[in-house]
Amino acid sequence: MPWTNPTAPNLTDFITFCQGQGVTTVVLNPDSDYFQWSFNQAFVTCPYVPQVPSNIYVSAVYNLGLHLLIEMAQDQTGLAITSMVWANGLVTVTAAAATGYNAGQQFDAQIVGTAPAIYNGCFCMTVTGAETFTYQIESNPGAVTAVGMFNMLFFASARKAFELNQLVAGPVQSTGDQGTDTTLAVADFWKTLTLEDLDLIKTKWGRAYLSYAQKAGPTVVGIS
Numbered sequence: 578m579p580w581t582n583p584t585a586p587n588l589t590d591f592i593t594f595c596q597g598q599g600v601t602t603v604v605l606n607p608d609s610d611y612f613q614w615s616f617n618q619a620f621v622t623c624p625y626v627p628q629v630p631s632n633i634y635v636s637a638v639y640n641l642g643l644h645l646l647i648e649m650a651q652d653q654t655g656l657a658i659t660s661m662v663w664a665n666g667l668v669t670v671t672a673a674a675a676t677g678y679n680a681g682q683q684f685d686a687q688i689v690g691t692a693p694a695i696y697n698g699c700f701c702m703t704v705t706g707a708e709t710f711t712y713q714i715e716s717n718p719g720a721v722t723a724v725g726m727f728n729m730l731f732f733a734s735a736r737k738a739f740e741l742n743q744l745v746a747g748p749v750q751s752t753g754d755q756g757t758d759t760t761l762a763v764a765d766f767w768k769t770l771t772l773e774d775l776d777l778i779k780t781k782w783g784r785a786y787l788s789y790a791q792k793a794g795p796t797v798v799g800i801s
Contacts, residue, residue: 584631586638591616594639595646598782601677604684604731605650615646619786629792637789644783647735648776654728661691661721667711668696670727678704685734690725693718699730739779
C-alpha cells in the first residue's frame with residue numbers, strides 16, 4: 578500500500594508501516610488507541626533535522642513508534658472461530674475474519690474454550706488462507722463439540738523474544754572462569770547510553786531510530 582504522504586509523519590502511514598512489519602488487523606485493530614499513543618510519543622521524541630532527507634526522518638519516527646507500540650500494546654483476545662477440524666496431525670482453524678497474514682506465514686496464538694479441551698493451548702499457527710490457519714496436535718483429539726475462540730500472542734511473544742521486560746545494564750566487557758577469560762573493547766558511545774537507549778537497542782526498529790538519532794548529534798539523544 579503506498580504512503581499517503583511520504584515526506585511527513587502521519588498516523589495513517591504509520592499504521593501502514595506497522596502492518597507491513599507484521600502488525601496485521603488481527604493483531605491490532607487499525608482504530609486502536611495504541612497506534613495513536615505510540616505515534617504521538619515517537620513524533621514528539623524524534624527530532625527533525627533539516628539537513629536530513631525527509632523520508633529518512635519519516636522512517637525514524639515510524640521505527641521508533643513501532644518499538645514503542647510493541648512495548649505498550651495489548652494483544653487482541655476473544656477472536657471468533659467458525660470451525661475447527663483435525664486431520665493427519667493438524668488442526669485446521671477457520672476464523673470469522675481474515676487474519677491479514679499471507680499463506681505460509683506463522684504467528685503465535687492461544688486457543689481457548691474449545692471442547693474437547695485438548696484443542697486448547699498456545700500454539701504456533703501456520704497460515705493457509707485468508708481466514709484459515711493450522712496447528713499441530715499429533716494424536717486424534719476427537720471431533721470438536723464446542724468451538725472456542727483464539728487470543729493473539731503477538732505482542733506478548735515479541736516482548737519475550739526481545740527481552741523488553743528485562744533490564745540490560747549494558748554490554749559485557751569481560752568474562753572469565755578458573756581457566757579462561759575474555760575481554761572485549763567497548764566503544765565509547767556504549768558508556769554513555771541511557772536506560773532508554775539500552776531499551777531501544779533491543780529491537781531492530783529501536784536500532785533504526787538510534788541510527789537516525791546519532792546523525793543528529795549528542796545534544797539530541799546523548800550519544801555520538
